Amino acid sequence: MAESRNVQAVREAYELARRADHKTLRTRILDDATWRPAKEGAWNPCRDADQIVRTLLWRAHANRLRPGEVIDLGDRVLVQLKGVRLGRLGGRGLFPRLHQIVVVRDGKIVRMQDYPGREEALAAAGLRG
Numbered sequence: 001m002a003e004s005r006n007v008q009a010v011r012e013a014y015e016l017a018r019r020a021d022h023k024t025l026r027t028r029i030l031d032d033a034t035w036r037p038a039k040e041g042a043w044n045p046c047r048d049a050d051q052i053v054r055t056l057l058w059r060a061h062a063n064r065l066r067p068g069e070v071i072d073l074g075d076r077v078l079v080q081l082k083g084v085r086l087g088r089l090g091g092r093g094l095f096p097r098l099h100q101i102v103v104v105r106d107g108k109i110v111r112m113q114d115y116p117g118r119e120e121a122l123a124a125a126g127l128r129g
Contacts, residue, residue, distance in 0.1 A: 009108070030110050034048075036114065038098060067080075073127070097117065
């Protein structure tokens with residue numbers, strides 16, 4: 001089955017970050033997009049596209065962050081992130097996991113929010129709780 005446009009947009013953003021293609025990545029994120037951490041104080045939230053690009057590039061290289069399981073939720077995408085030091089980014093568990101809800105509009109990232117667990121991410125998406 002073919003992936004949705006939104007899932008493709010999220011996967012592409014992570015691939016561009018991995019390749020350190022700053023200019024192309026920047027075109028895939030709306031100017032006023034935001035990104036919130038899994039836990040307050042873990043790192044400062046991103047308040048615009050330029051901050052998101054810098055954070056994605058840093059995470060892709062320092063933490064080797066990449067998407068694992070990706071689930072289409074309409075205008076949102078649930079991503080289970082893979083990488084190293086996920087506990088430092090707000091993941092939890094013996095083998096820390098970090099989940100993310102990415103809101104995509106017209107093929108561009110609008111908002112990103114990290115969650116320490118799958119249940120929290122699903123609840124935030126209105127699918128559990």
